[in-house]
Amino acid sequence: MPVTGASPPFRAPRSWLWTIAFVAAMAAMVLDARLGLLASPWHSLLKVLVLVLGIPLMVSVHRQSEEEGPVSPALTAYNLRMGAAFAACIMILSIAPGVAQRLPPGSAALWLLALAAAAPLCWGIWVTVRYLAQESDEYLRHLTVMSTLAGLAVVLVATTLWGFLDDLGMVPEAWAWWPLPVFAVGMTVARAWLKARSR
Amino acid sequence: MDETCTETPKVWGLTYWGWAAVFIVAMIGASFASRSGLVPAGAAIWVQLAPLVLVAPMAHAQLGLFRKHGVSSPALTRHNRAMLLTLGAFVVCMCLAVYLSRAYRPTGLAAFALALLAIAPVGGIVWSAARYLREETDEFLRHRAVNALLVSLAFVLIVGSLWGSLQMFGLAAPSLNLWVLPAWGFGFGLGNLWWWTRDR
Numbered sequence: 001m002p003v004t005g006a007s008p009p010f011r012a013p014r015s016w017l018w019t020i021a022f023v024a025a026m027a028a029m030v031l032d033a034r035l036g037l038l039a040s041p042w043h044s045l046l047k048v049l050v051l052v053l054g055i056p057l058m059v060s061v062h063r064q065s066e067e068e069g070p071v072s073p074a075l076t077a078y079n080l081r082m083g084a085a086f087a088a089c090i091m092i093l094s095i096a097p098g099v100a101q102r103l104p105p106g107s108a109a110l111w112l113l114a115l116a117a118a119a120p121l122c123w124g125i126w127v128t129v130r131y132l133a134q135e136s137d138e139y140l141r142h143l144t145v146m147s148t149l150a151g152l153a154v155v156l157v158a159t160t161l162w163g164f165l166d167d168l169g170m171v172p173e174a175w176a177w178w179p180l181p182v183f184a185v186g187m188t189v190a191r192a193w194l195k196a197r198s199r
Numbered sequence: 200m201d202e203t204c205t206e207t208p209k210v211w212g213l214t215y216w217g218w219a220a221v222f223i224v225a226m227i228g229a230s231f232a233s234r235s236g237l238v239p240a241g242a243a244i245w246v247q248l249a250p251l252v253l254v255a256p257m258a259h260a261q262l263g264l265f266r267k268h269g270v271s272s273p274a275l276t277r278h279n280r281a282m283l284l285t286l287g288a289f290v291v292c293m294c295l296a297v298y299l300s301r302a303y304r305p306t307g308l309a310a311f312a313l314a315l316l317a318i319a320p321v322g323g324i325v326w327s328a329a330r331y332l333r334e335e336t337d338e339f340l341r342h343r344a345v346n347a348l349l350v351s352l353a354f355v356l357i358v359g360s361l362w363g364s365l366q367m368f369g370l371a372a373p374s375l376n377l378w379v380l381p382a383w384g385f386g387f388g389l390g391n392l393w394w395w396t397r398d399r
Contacts, residue, residue, distance in 0.1 A: 100368050114364040121360035125353050132349070145345055149332075152352045153325040156383060160321045163377035164293075164314045167244050168300055173373050177363025180356055 015060035022053045033097075047094040051087065058083045068195070072140055078131035085127055089120035121180060143198075147191035154186030155179045208263030210256045215264045218257035219388065225250035226381060234372050244297055247377060251290050254384055258283060261388060270395065272340055278331035285323035289380075293317050321380065343394045350390025351383050358382055 029046050032038050038046060062079050065071050096117050103110045128148070135141040159179055165171040207214045213221070229250050233243035262279050265271060296317035299305070305313055328348070335341040359379070365371035 096368075105369060110368050111365075111370060114368045114370055115361070117367065118360045118364035121364075122357055125356050125360075129349075129353065145349070148352065149328075149345070149348055152348060152355075152383075153329075155352070155355065156325060156380060157318060157321050159376040159379040160318045161314055163375040163379070164296065164317045165310070166375050167297070167377075168305075168310050168314070170306075170310055174376055175363040175366055176371075176374055176376075176378070177359045177367075178376060179359045179379055180363075183352070183356060 013060075013064050015057065015064045018053065018057040018060045022050070022057045025050045025053050047090075051090055051094075054083070054087060054090065058086075072135060072137045074131055074134040074136065075140060077134070078127060081127040081130075082124060085120050085124040089124070092117050092120060118177075121177065143191060143194055146194055147187045150190030150194075151183040151187030154190075155183045158182050158186075208260060208267055210260040210263070213256070213260065215257065215260035218253065218260050222250060222253045222257050222385070225253055226385070230378075241301060244375065244377070245294075247375070248290070248293055248297070251286070251293075251381060254286055254381075255283060257388070258286070261391070265395070268395075270340070270343075272335060272337045274331055274334040274336070275340060275344075277334070278327055281327040281330075282324065285320045285327060286384075288323065289320035292320050343391070346394055347387055347390030350393060351386030354386030354389065355379055355383050 025046065029050055032043060032046060058079065062071070062076075065075065065079075096113055100110060100113055103113065128144075132141065132144060135144065159182065162171060162174055162178070166173055210218065229246050232238055233246040238246050258279070296313050300310070300313055303309075328344075332341065332344065335344065362371055362374070366373060
């Protein structure tokens with residue numbers, strides 16, 4: 001790209017603001033679940049807020065990628081499928097604890113519920129595998145592969161560090177699905193960095 | 200492909216497949232043993248880490264297998280050597296850090312420094328893999344490595360999702376997140392073998 005003068009002033013993309021709002025609502029939901037801060041209607045409303053905030057977040061991310069260049073059909077399908085998997089994941093995780101309380105411990109129904117809770121997460125992984133197989137745009141594929149591998153690096157370092165600190169009793173115990181959100185954050189940051197670098 | 204040597208390479212009498220079977224049995228056995236109450240609570244982490252020692256002969260046997268079939272390059276040889284060194288360093292650093300944490304019960308910054316000592320070789324593994332992907336000039340080998348890494352990531356995330364869901368409903372025991380690195384290593388080996396058998 002020819003350099004014609006001073007670069008335009010930096011403007012934070014709108015998707016960043018929605019991401020911050022969404023992450024804040026998610027963090028509040030996790031804190032509330034752990035500490036039981038909110039009473040009955042507000043507790044459920046917070047879960048609905050997370051779901052609702054997910055919609056403008058996905059729309060703004062899609063618009064931003066359209067502004068940055070042509071979006072491949074595979075990427076559009078990926079965004080839609082991932083959005084659906086994400087919504088299913090939040091819905092099941094919001095409902096499942098309430099259902100689990102009514103089921104006898106260790107029962108077959110509880111096992112089915114646990115598998116149902118894991119299903120959207122596994123579906124999200126499958127959606128990414130399909131995207132990588134279908135993406136014909138070399139740049140977009142390279143961007144996804146590299147940011148995914150960067151996410152893997154973050155997972156390996158962060159989980160080993162957390163596991164050791166957990167053994168020392170310095171940090172709270174983490175669920176075994178913890179690598180998934182760590183990966184998502186690592187991949188998103190790496191993708192933004194790689195995009196900024198290629199400009 | 201070089202098919203002149205018909206015998207499968209062995210390390211201490213076992214082929215790669217033999218070592219892989221021993222590693223899986225040891226990993227599962229260690230997980231059960233550390234949770235069964237047979238080992239004292241303080242020794243559980245040692246039991247969980249012990250099977251990592253088996254990664255070295257397993258990786259060595261796998262390299263022999265790949266070399267036999269002509270799947271090698273200067274960058275891959277360098278990377279494999281670095282990986283074996285960093286994995287060895289990981290076992291040593293982790294054992295040292297666990298021993299020091301047990302002996303001195305550090306808190307605050309000292310504990311954090313000890314944790315950094317324990318994970319420094321993991322940084323080495325990541326650095327070595329990144330350098331390999333940059334230096335590999337053989338497109339086929341690079342493609343295979345990237346795909347094996349993606350398979351290993353999918354493996355870790357699927358195991359984590361299923362196991363985490365079972366934990367959430369009290370159907371599986373809580374765990375230290377130290378399972379991720381060995382599971383990744385296993386998934387990487389699985390990914391490599393899958394591509395290798397597919398291409399043959």
